[in-house]
């Protein structure tokens with residue numbers, strides 16, 4: 267069963283294969299399922315990019331898409347995640363894409379359902395398809411990950427993006443450094459002061475403050491946070507000439523990044539979103555190609 271649950275669950279070879287397919291999709295290559303195949307997008311948390319880019323990716327692959335949101339479903343009557351997924355499996359769905367607030371939501375499903383599960387963001391745990399689109403964006407820029415310095419800055423503790431990227435980039439030989447407020451640091455990696463991170467990085471990846479996962483109020487005002495931990499106009503000038511800016515979005519302009527930098531020449535933020543469709547097409551192809559569906563001849 268070709269689940270996609272965590273980056274650690276993929277070998278480097280598997281990641282390279284997904285990136286290879288994603289790159290081909292970005293160049294216009296076509297792969298479609300041959301038979302009617304249903305996929306369900308089960309979102310238990312809000313999303314704009316992931317949900318809609320999965321839907322675009324699914325439709326490009328010829329999949330029939332069922333969209334589900336917890337608020338308007340029988341989850342409101344107490345139905346569990348397991349029973350929800352079993353329901354979709356029973357009515358003929360061949361795979362599920364799930365975003366959920368629990369870090370390891372998939373543990374109660376694996377081995378009990380017979381359809382592939384794709385993690386579309388799990389609490390503070392992992393966000394593997396975001397990582398894949400980030401890897402694709404970095405690879406398009408630098409052709410390699412080896413010896414690149416990637417600075418991930420902000421609310422690390424609550425960031426599934428930071429955790430997935432740290433795992434994959436480190437295994438590919440990149441030097442991943444973190445920076446951010448002490449209260450949002452965790453045990454994942456090496457922390458350095460923000461100005462040092464910005465100066466050393468080939469990739470500056472800024473993160474949103476995950477207010478929805480915090481118990482108390484933020485101690486700083488937005489402006490104080492921006493000055494202490496944000497990518498300000500002044501800090502952008504400290505970046506290496508070739509360095510790029512990334513952010514998984516949604517962006518809080520003027521907080522973790524100056525509004526003027528969101529679409530500046532160095533920014534790849536909207537490129538990341540574009541690549542999200544191709545990375546998700548590749549992840550879906552991996553999930554479905556070994557089932558009843560077949561590969562059609564590839565053509566540009």
Ligand code: CP
Pocket residue numbers: 312313314315316317387396514515516
């Ligand atoms: N980057 C990301 O996961 O965005 P959404 O929450 O809008 O899906």
